[in-house]
Amino acid sequence: MMGSGGPQKGNPMLSTTIGVNVRKRRLELSWSQERLAYESGLSVRTVSAIECGYANPTADVIEAIARALGVPAAWLVG
Template sequence: MSTGRLERSLLQQALARRLRASRTRLGWSQERLASTAGLDRSYVGDIERGVVSPTLQTLEKLSLALGIPASELIRIEAADAADKKIAS
């Protein structure tokens, strides 16, 4: 069944949630994260909404700016997979 939205991969959804959570945990705005990572603010917003899939280079920039491993940003847990099944 189509909901009119583009299907986003489980990895893309996990990245979007973890990026936003990591940024807000630091008390940073999207603008501050983008500036620290050398990215455009609107692009960071697009990643957080799951609208775009960043390159590995961008993922590395974000993880370095946040001070966490890139693997932490793309970690998929059982709860993420369960959410995906419920939404299908």
């Protein structure tokens, strides 16, 4: 689902944008990272890494988070 936590691969700017948008929407919903992890079927560690911009999430992971947060996947990457 994501890298091993080592150096980030892919587009760091996109990963940062996704992380900022995930955190923004999660906080709008007053959800913890644990709640988002549960709702999206991901681990808390993965959610945290995405929000911090350390992860390079796959399209499937982006879709799972978007569904859980009730936003289009394009909103997360925009």
